[in-house]
Amino acid sequence: MYNKVVMDHFRNPRNVGVIDDASGQGEVGNPLCGDMMTIYLKVDDDRISDIKFQTFGCGSAIAVSSMLTEIAMGKTIEEAKNITNKDVAKALEGLPKNKLHCSNLGADALQLAIQDYEDRKAGKVRPRESRSEAHEHSHGEQCYCPYCDIELEESTEFCEACQHSLTEEH
Amino acid sequence: MSVINLDHISYKPMLPEVKAAMIDAIDKDYFNPASQHKSGEMAAEILQSCREDVARFLNAANPKEIVFTSGGTESVNHAIKGVALANAKKGKHIVISNIEHNAVIRSVKRLKSMGYKVTSIEVDESGRVNPQDVANAITDETILVSIMHSNNETGTILPIEEIAKITRERKVLFHTDAVDSVGVVPIDVQALGVDLLSFAANSFHGPPGVGGLYVRRGTRIFPILDGGVQEHNKRAGTENLIGIIGMGAAAKVALEKLPTWYEHCLRIQNKLVADLPKVIDEYIINTNPEHSLPNMLSVSVRYIEGESVMLMLDDDDIAVSTRSACATGSLRASHVLISIGLSHADAQGTLVLSFGKDTTEEDIDQFMSSLKNVVTTLRDISPLYRKRAAS
Incomplete structure (x- = not known):
């Protein structure tokens, strides 16, 4: 089901853990599938000097978190801002289609952690809740079929492209 | 193999x-x-x-x-x-x-x-x-x-x-x-x-x-x-x-062997139920204790996700099934588990262990020692387990 790169990151995840005195922290959660990811950043001179993650989720979610930390480690904040979920999936040499939009949340968590870092630097205090944003198979305004990656209308019950039911239970 | x-x-x-x-x-x-x-x-x-x-x-x-x-x-x-x-x-x-x-x-x-x-x-x-x-x-x-x-x-x-x-x-x-x-x-x-x-x-x-x-x-x-x-x-x-x-x-x-198979499976099921608390904590047994098949046990291990458990057990050559949404390729947690009152997060950590006439007590011992390691590893990675520990 998963390729060798994904399985390697799943079996030997890099940078697992918590940074107690983190410069920034970002958390994303998916209320539908239940995947959750927390990213901790340590930033020195606007460069990510350490990054750690904790993830509750499937094999793909753990591999995504691990790969993301490898990509982001050592990058400047400006460089890290350009990291997308697509970059992570590409570095993993691909993910199964139905996993692309439910477990590929790593970059979202990273961007929230960066935002948190910048807010703290600017002296803004945010309530903790506002940092955890729901991620429901959507990117901005768009929804995607988790099976074939086709863009969908929000109220669609069936994916026109692959005929998969999106609303049925189970 | x-x-x-x-x-x-x-x-x-x-x-x-x-x-x-x-x-x-x-x-x-x-x-x-x-x-x-x-x-x-x-x-x-x-x-x-x-x-x-x-x-x-x-x-x-x-x-x-x-x-x-x-x-x-x-x-x-x-x-x-x-x-x-x-x-x-x-x-x-x-x-x-x-x-x-x-x-x-x-x-x-x-x-x-x-x-x-x-x-x-x-x-x-x-x-x-x-x-x-x-x-x-x-x-x-x-x-x-x-x-x-x-x-x-x-x-x-x-x-x-x-x-x-x-x-x-x-x-x-x-x-x-x-x-x-x-x-x-x-x-x-x-x-x-x-x-x-x-x-x-x-x-x-x-x-x-x-x-x-x-x-x-x-x-x-x-x-x-x-x-x-x-x-x-x-x-x-x-x-x-x-x-x-x-x-x-x-x-x-x-027709002839079913009573023997039944008794054997029941012994394995009882052993699983008895041994689980020795290796893990914070889990839920979803199988009805009074009215159930003897050859199956559904267990939801809290704070971790079933597909990850299944993949790690697979590395130890132990085949199990999981009912997590991620593993079944559907969008939602199992309708069966939600209908018996499990939360979505707990349903995600569900393993279905099913065995048969040839399953041995040694198989279960090996499963238990493997499960213990897998659960520890995955809970170390899980933000939910950390939150639970903090609260």
């Missing part, structure tokens, strides 16, 4: 007697049982003797009540769609439970799009249907009740006999999906009082891809495959004789 099979609900190894019978059948090159010449008649006789073996195994009153199919899914589709189409003039209402297999759920969904009405009865937290709810759901329009004999995710056995009394009294046909029960617990179609019962050969160590539908004599049902007059005009198409011979052989052995 020697793998510990704790995923018997997906595949049960075929019995040596089954393999031998099938290999012999291939060697003998039987003709088509529908042909009228000597060679065809010989094949027809073999087919009949298999039908008798299966009928005896299920205690059907007449071998003609057994319709051979390609497996559980076809049997369920046949029962539901066949009864719905044949009885449409009488009414278009069907009653099911909310924990049925997708073969049932999607069959009635298809019928719904054709104008049928469906009532789905909710199970209680023990995972069982209250027969009184079935009685309340039946209307003058009701033509069929379909409630599974045991659930494939929890192993919980439902009160089929009590429901059958109600459907008899109300003159409504009753189908039970007994795919996970046949070969595990004794099934007597007459004692159960059902009109239709679906089963699959692999559940009793027969070949995959073969099964059957018990249809009580006099039950109004249409075929869903039209063509020839095979299976007493209930299922067209040349019979899968080699597979059916395998199923017949499995039925013969199962």
